[in-house]
Amino acid sequence: xxxxxxxxxxxxxxxxxxxxxxxxxxxxxxxxxxxxxxxxxxxxxxxxxxxxxxxxxxxxxxxxxxxxxxxxxxxxxxxxxxxxxxxxxxxxxxxxxxxxxx
Numbered sequence: 001x002x003x004x005x006x007x008x009x010x011x012x013x014x015x016x017x018x019x020x021x022x023x024x025x026x027x028x029x030x031x032x033x034x035x036x037x038x039x040x041x042x043x044x045x046x047x048x049x050x051x052x053x054x055x056x057x058x059x060x061x062x063x064x065x066x067x068x069x070x071x072x073x074x075x076x077x078x079x080x081x082x083x084x085x086x087x088x089x090x091x092x093x094x095x096x097x098x099x100x101x102x
Contacts (some may be wrong), residue, residue: 032102037094054082058093
């Protein structure tokens with residue numbers, strides 16, 4: 001996932017003992033998703049910073065289509081739950097400020 005509130009991820013592909021590939025991503029610290037404003041808004045909504053970032057993108061425009069990739073059903077459910085977050089205008093302003101400085 002890429003965007004001002006989400007850090008570009010670096011994927012590392014590994015093989016398990018059975019030869020199956022699995023990817024893990026590493027997000028460097030200090031990215032906007034780790035910003036105290038994003039974390040505070042996430043706590044207020046009982047959500048993750050990633051869900052707040054997805055909700056922020058969805059609130060920016062009605063014709064944004066997000067296609068976050070995941071191989072985990074749990075992460076897919078988390079991503080889908082972002083659609084239920086309703087960000088207040090003041091939260092949108094704060095997130096926009098974070099994005100502008102990221």
